[in-house]
Amino acid sequence: MSSDSHVPIPALDQLIDSVLAQLQIYKANFTTQVNSVFTRITPKDIIRLVIIAGAYCLLRPYLIKLGARFQARDHEREIDQDEIQAMRKSEGYNKGSLQSRVEIPDDTDGESGEEGSGTGLDWGKKARRRQRRVMRQLLEAEEQRRMDEEEAESDKELEQWMAG
Template sequence: MDGIVNIASTVGNRFSTNLKATFADLTPEKWIRLVIIAGFYLLLRPYLIKLGARAQMKSHEQEAAESEAAAKAKISPNELRGRVEVPEDTDDEDDAKASGPDWGKKARRRQREMIKKMLEVEEQRLRETKEEEEDKDIEEYLVKE
């Protein structure tokens, strides 16, 4: 225990002696140099921080754009057409997939209903576009006088 106290006091004494000697040996020229360096640091620091933040923001935006482009490039809507599977209406806990999120019965039911509604809306839109195309085909054959 005495060894630790001796080491701590020695370190403290050397630090204070060296610090006093450093400032005692400073000439007016070295003081001016120290003040100028510290002043420039204090003046330039906010601008350097803003510059770093701007560079970091550009980097984050570029990464986000790359990840978004990669996500869009992976799957196109045409590839998904006809591949959507509506889950069965079972609410058994044993049938839940282990890799999926651990949802409760109500959440799974809401998800199934939402998928069914989305499919119905898409089918309705496809039916309407198909009917419009058929109407255009029929109009070609009608005689306009």
């Protein structure tokens, strides 16, 4: 028995034929619609299209600046203690995880402490500073909690030693 290298599958051939027929229908519909758009367009439609595109081009820079201003204002606001607690709970901090996972970079971004021009173009520096400050606060709070626990444990050991 010899095996044929190509055996036609009727279902596959029908599938390919139906896909090709559907693609030809899509092509015919597309060309018909494009041709009808250009034959039916009126000067009023052209003027309307030019006005819309021109207004978009003129207003886009102002909208971007407005959005940057809102974003800068949001990045400048301080994070309160409730948000810090929520971040701590949501990220699942546990004993030993902060110092092993968190590395706070030095303030070497060329930041000398002066504020930007307020244009919204310098919000990244402020956000990085704020994030570093929050991370330092979290680390300090965690270290303080650990120190308190260690002191309580050492007090218990002293009491047991003195009582025993």
